[in-house]
Amino acid sequence: MSSDDHWSAVEEDTQASKLARKSRETPFVPIGVAGFVAVVGYGIYKLRHRGDQKMSVHLIHMRVAAQGFVVGAITLGVIYSMYKDFVKSPLKTGTKK
Template sequence: MSSDTDVSLSSYDEDQGSKLIRKAREAPFVPIGTAGFAAIVAYGLYKWKSRGDTKMSVHLIHMRVAAQGFVVGAMTLGMGYSK
């Protein structure tokens, strides 16, 4: 009698680092989008003090639009890459 309910536990045995690497290989544009988002946020925080006479709300809106644009672009490239 064969057991159809046997489940391979090899995916449960991997640690967080190898799981992250495996997921990044499956969808390479996810870490690229995340890194780009973090870079734009870091740049926005760095330029916050030297924004000149620009209002804070305008500066934050520009940074939000840039970060969202980068993530949407990475998602679009990822969709094109996967097909």
């Protein structure tokens, strides 16, 4: 039996460590989720103070705002990923031997 075959509790990933690792790999996903939650919270708050605006119009505005924030976060994430892959560490061109 080699030293790699034994089980260790230290190597086990917890939900918090998985979330932290994924957040470091793709930082714009938690930003998108937080923005979505913020827009929904703001929408719920404004629901009571919407004045004479119809409920359906209010909900459509909040849906568009939440979707816009998430799409913006995804777009920024893709741009960041492309920057990281192509500008920060460009592919090395060379001849194969």
